[in-house]
Amino acid sequence: xxxxxxxxxxxxxxxxxxxYQPGKxxxxxxxxxxxxxxxxxxxxxxxxxxxxxxxxxxENSHLSLSHYPDGACFNLxxxxxxxHCIDEQKLxxxxxxxxxxxxxxxCFANSHRPIVVSEYAFASYHLIAxxxxxxxxxxxxxxWQHDVRAMADAVDKSTAIVFIANPNNPTGCYINSEELxxxxxxxxxxxxxxxxxxxxxxxxxxxxxDSLALQAKYPNLVTTRTFSKAYAxxxxxxxxxxxxxxxxxxxxxIRLPFNISIPAQIAAIAALKDEEHLKKSIRINQQGKTQLSxxxxxxxxxxxxxxxxxxxxxxxxxxxxxxxxLLTRGIxxxxxxxxxxxxxxxxxxxxxxENQRLIDELDNILRR
Ligand SMILES: *Cc1c(COP(=O)(O)O)cnc(C)c1O
Numbered sequence: 001x002x003x004x005x006x007x008x009x010x011x012x013x014x015x016x017x018x019x020y021q022p023g024k025x026x027x028x029x030x031x032x033x034x035x036x037x038x039x040x041x042x043x044x045x046x047x048x049x050x051x052x053x054x055x056x057x058x059e060n061s062h063l064s065l066s067h068y069p070d071g072a073c074f075n076l077x078x079x080x081x082x083x084h085c086i087d088e089q090k091l092x093x094x095x096x097x098x099x100x101x102x103x104x105x106x107c108f109a110n111s112h113r114p115i116v117v118s119e120y121a122f123a124s125y126h127l128i129a130x131x132x133x134x135x136x137x138x139x140x141x142x143x144w145q146h147d148v149r150a151m152a153d154a155v156d157k158s159t160a161i162v163f164i165a166n167p168n169n170p171t172g173c174y175i176n177s178e179e180l181x182x183x184x185x186x187x188x189x190x191x192x193x194x195x196x197x198x199x200x201x202x203x204x205x206x207x208x209x210d211s212l213a214l215q216a217k218y219p220n221l222v223t224t225r226t227f228s229k230a231y232a233x234x235x236x237x238x239x240x241x242x243x244x245x246x247x248x249x250x251x252x253x254i255r256l257p258f259n260i261s262i263p264a265q266i267a268a269i270a271a272l273k274d275e276e277h278l279k280k281s282i283r284i285n286q287q288g289k290t291q292l293s294x295x296x297x298x299x300x301x302x303x304x305x306x307x308x309x310x311x312x313x314x315x316x317x318x319x320x321x322x323x324x325x326l327l328t329r330g331i332x333x334x335x336x337x338x339x340x341x342x343x344x345x346x347x348x349x350x351x352x353x354e355n356q357r358l359i360d361e362l363d364n365i366l367r368r
Contacts, residue, residue: 097239172306
């Protein structure tokens with residue numbers, strides 16, 4: 001079949017879709033530049049790596065990979081329900097939390113029921129909506145912050161979902177409990193508010209919302225979480241949503257039957273048990289955030305105050321050439337041109353020595 005024929009039968013939305021641009025993999029830079037000492041501060045991965053307890057659990061589990069996994073994820077769901085003090089029926093497991101965002105869009109939005117997002121919102125919401133031919137209403141941000149008043153005004157009875165990453169990627173900003181309640185109290189109960197809490201473990205502000213507590217009052221509030229960031233399991237692809245049992249039932253109906261692999265289930269359980277690794281990850285991140293912020297202050301580079309494990313810094317000039325120059329020096333970061341932030345680089349917080357190397361190279365490049 002030729003390209004022209006494929007173009008004529010493709011579903012609307014998909015023909016013009018530009019796929020998500022992931023951070024450059026280390027192996028790719030190795031191949032392209034022949035470098036061997038490479039650090040990746042581009043995908044907000046946990047710089048400590050996976051917990052040794054998780055590695056041990058995988059080694060000890062005598063994986064029987066010829067069998068299908070438990071489609072219901074019984075053991076993992078029990079753990080999660082216990083951890084969050086919730087009923088298991090509120091849980092849906094996904095192959096990364098990205099897949100839950102897709103399932104929610106697939107179930108509740110359509111070409112007549114748009115989604116609402118903020119300017120600078122995480123790109124996945126756009127891409128997923130477009131792939132299901134769902135219209136997107138983008139509300140201008142206030143500075144780098146979501147403007148919850150304007151977002152509430154943008155919602156009407158046709159709106160299917162408001163997506164908010166809290167804290168948000170790539171800005172690192174968060175909406176506080178007052179702002180979240182304002183939004184929830186203004187939108188109709190027919191509109192879901194999906195709060196993507198991929199970075200929740202790093203969010204330390206006293207007024208950060210307790211989304212699970214709010215679900216009792218607002219059954220249209222759905223929370224998604226991931227094992228990819230603070231739990232250091234990005235490579236295994238596992239995340240989950242917490243919602244009303246009715247919504248979870250719908251999601252579980254369209255979920256592919258064995259969407260969580262056996263290693264992912266075992267690793268997630270072990271990761272939940274290893275609270276030390278989580279605490280250490282958060283501590284190292286806090287220290288790295290201070291280290292990078294102080295360095296940016298010294299270099300005179302403005303940055304957006306972050307509540308996550310990355311910082312978006314304003315290079316005060318076009319960032320793409322700096323990104324490319326950093327690549328030649330073996331450092332992978334993320335340019336934010338796709339977010340219409342052409343002067344910003346998003347830098348994942350690494351280990352102290354990785355942060356230092358980034359600071360030194362950035363200083364070098366900017367001084368020339
Ligand atoms: C990293 C990230 C996710 C997590 O995606 P997974 O599919 O769970 O790896 C979700 N939302 C945001 C905003 C993110 O930055």
